[in-house]
Amino acid sequence: MKSFKRGLGFVTTTLLSVSMLFGCAGGKDTPDDAGSGGTDSGGKTVINVTFRDDGIGENGSFYKWLKEMSAAFPDKSVEIRPAPIQASEGDYFAKVALALKSKDTAPDIVTEDTFILNSDASAGYLEPLDERLAQWEDWGNGSFIEAMKKGVTASDGKVYGVPYNTDSRGLWYNKDIFKQVGLPEEWQPKTWEDVLNAARTIKEKAPDIVPIWMNMGKATGEATSMQTYEMLLYGTGERLYDG
Known part of the structure; x- marks a missing residue:
């Protein structure tokens, strides 16, 4: 990744x-x-x-x-x-x-x-x-x-x-949840795989918690198109789907 x-x-x-x-x-x-x-x-x-x-x-x-x-x-x-x-x-x-x-x-x-x-x-x-x-x-x-x-x-x-x-976009995480599932509280991911692995861990060990959330759908307008998908493109430089 x-x-x-x-x-x-x-x-x-x-x-x-x-x-x-x-x-x-x-x-x-x-x-x-x-x-x-x-x-x-x-x-x-x-x-x-x-x-x-x-x-x-x-x-x-x-x-x-x-x-x-x-x-x-x-x-x-x-x-x-x-x-x-x-x-x-x-x-x-x-x-x-x-x-x-x-x-x-x-x-x-x-x-x-x-x-x-x-x-x-x-x-x-x-x-x-x-x-x-x-x-x-x-x-x-x-x-x-x-x-x-x-x-x-x-x-x-x-x-x-x-x-x-001006403003910026960031990736936020809940330290209490990370501690609960055994993830480091001082988390500094270096790749997208690190992010996905953390989400997988949360899904496995705390199934009632949504592991990752982003703005989706037409109702949120720019928050979906620019503040979510565009930011993911900036961060990866790749397609946002697996063909």
């Missing part, structure tokens, strides 16, 4: 970038109640930022961050306004895709996963940020690792987003 490919941890495969901020080519002169920003009745420029709200609302950290950023914005004639969409992850992607089709509904800035970047950039929905980023000290001083920069670069070689977080 092939050895684990190492990421942030001993069995962690790093997902380069998950949630991104993308500059959107939405119109700036549409009414304030439309999707994209504009100028309100007081003459203030409004920049709408669309993101997925998983039900937390104004208590969400991203919502609070946007409000704090708006309050601290040096130009007081500009307001950064949260425009959350409460939806499941899959529904959020669908709603954003529909919103981007018209300048009347497109947000000024939208949060997306990097795997959508190429299609939206190719469709002309996104505005390249290279000129702006060239003037931003943090972009060139090492604050963003090259892998994250690559994640927001489309196939045309232009940068369309700024990452604000």
Whole structure:
């Protein structure tokens, strides 16, 4: 069996970038109640930022961050306004895709996963940020690792987003169960066969315990396709089935 490919941890495969901020080519002169920003009745420029709200609302950290950023914005004639969409992850992607089709509904800035970047950039929905980023000290001083920069670069070689977080995938195990079946509590597998052997041991000695679990099926969406199967492909470089 092939050895684990190492990421942030001993069995962690790093997902380069998950949630991104993308500059959107939405119109700036549409009414304030439309999707994209504009100028309100007081003459203030409004920049709408669309993101997925998983039900937390104004208590969400991203919502609070946007409000704090708006309050601290040096130009007081500009307001950064949260425009959350409460939806499941899959529904959020669908709603954003529909919103981007018209300048009347497109947000000024939208949060997306990097795997959508190429299609939206190719469709002309996104505005390249290279000129702006060239003037931003943090972009060139090492604050963003090259892998994250690559994640927001489309196939045309232009940068369309700024990452604000990233995450990783890991293999977790229960030390109590390992101790119960005689497996080492400090377990550091070096091959996939080590993982399978541990699962076989648990199945044999503790048949009521599920030995290994992964997201499966359509209901979990990206958690199945990307966070499970794609991670297994990264970790093995092989087919995920035995012909």
